[in-house]
Amino acid sequence: MSVIPFDLRDGFIWFDGKLVPWKDAKLHVLSHGLHYASAVFEGERAYEGQIFKSSEHSERFRRSAEILDFEVPYSVAELDVAKALVVEKNGFKNCYVRPLAWRGSEMMAVAAQHATIHVAIATWEWPSMFDIALKMKGIKLDIADYRRPDPMTAPVASKAAGLYMICTISKHRAERKGCADALMLDWQGRVAECTGANVFFIKDGVIHTPIADCFLDGITRHTVLDLARARGIQIVERRIMPDELADFEECFITGTAAEVTPVSEIGPYRFVPGAMSRALIDDYTAAVTPRAIAAK
Numbered sequence: 324m325s326v327i328p329f330d331l332r333d334g335f336i337w338f339d340g341k342l343v344p345w346k347d348a349k350l351h352v353l354s355h356g357l358h359y360a361s362a363v364f365e366g367e368r369a370y371e372g373q374i375f376k377s378s379e380h381s382e383r384f385r386r387s388a389e390i391l392d393f394e395v396p397y398s399v400a401e402l403d404v405a406k407a408l409v410v411e412k413n414g415f416k417n418c419y420v421r422p423l424a425w426r427g428s429e430m431m432a433v434a435a436q437h438a439t440i441h442v443a444i445a446t447w448e449w450p451s452m453f454d455i456a457l458k459m460k461g462i463k464l465d466i467a468d469y470r471r472p473d474p475m476t477a478p479v480a481s482k483a484a485g486l487y488m489i490c491t492i493s494k495h496r497a498e499r500k501g502c503a504d505a506l507m508l509d510w511q512g513r514v515a516e517c518t519g520a521n522v523f524f525i526k527d528g529v530i531h532t533p534i535a536d537c538f539l540d541g542i543t544r545h546t547v548l549d550l551a552r553a554r555g556i557q558i559v560e561r562r563i564m565p566d567e568l569a570d571f572e573e574c575f576i577t578g579t580a581a582e583v584t585p586v587s588e589i590g591p592y593r594f595v596p597g598a599m600s601r602a603l604i605d606d607y608t609a610a611v612t613p614r615a616i617a618a619k
């Protein structure tokens with residue numbers, strides 16, 4: 324993968340309604356979104372040129388903004404068209420797609436009722452990890468010090484930029500310890516999710532996953548739950564305490580970026596990626612492939 328900084332790449336970015344050359348997609352340092360985190364974003368993937376669940380991501384994007392008290396000035400249909408155009412114009416087949424909306428520069432104080440809402444959509448190449456043998460080794464997770472906040476203290480259902488502050492800090496700490504990511508507990512000390520992915524556990528053929536009431540209820544999470552149901556696998560969404568991790572056999576995380584990734588270690592706990600994780604990886608791969616979608 325290229326190591327060119329993201330601001331110096333070639334291609335096109337959709338910026339407030341039109342495609343602009345990549346290097347011209349700039350904003351001023353006095354932007355509300357930058358100072359007060361009044362920004363929301365999406366993370367999507369295109370497979371073979373088609374964005375998976377594009378409209379669901381556009382709907383969440385608009386909902387995230389509403390939670391932050393602003394409106395994305397484009398409809399779901401307009402956003403879907405814009406995202407497809409960005410992917411096509413940049414000539415990517417397997418790529419990540421990043422819509423971003425933020426408050427502009429008209430007002431630079433906490434209140435910014437009349438700031439213009441800007442929207443940009445960028446994309447970059449990001450193939451999925453197809454090396455199944457490597458994937459099945461599982462990743463190692465740290466247990467983060469920070470916790471997902473109480474829904475009464477933060478807009479937890481929004482994919483809001485500000486909520487990622489504790490994720491970045493936690494992921495840095497995890498990487499310094501040789502881990503790939505960190506598992507975060509919630510404000511009550513229960514298992515919540517990772518810094519950018521949801522978490523699942525398997526025991527005796529049953530999937531257990533935390534109730535998504537104080538963290539992002541991922542689109543991949545729902546896709547995988549549907550795939551598991553289609554296989555007749557029982558699913559239990561419930562409160563999971565960290566000391567229960569000792570009892571689970573398999574663990575995996577899900578997200579647009581992570582897709583379905585098995586976990587082998589979380590702090591002192593060990594898991595052995597097995598047949599159920601493998602089956603769900605295969606099902607997810609089939610689900611995101613446009614030919615599989617077209618055949619449905």
Ligand SMILES: Cc1ncc(COP(=O)(O)O)c(C=O)c1O
Nearest residue numbers: 519520521539541542543578579
């Ligand atoms: C904090 C967090 N949780 C969960 C997810 C998984 O969400 P999705 O499956 O919609 O990508 C993401 C990724 O967007 C995330 O950033």
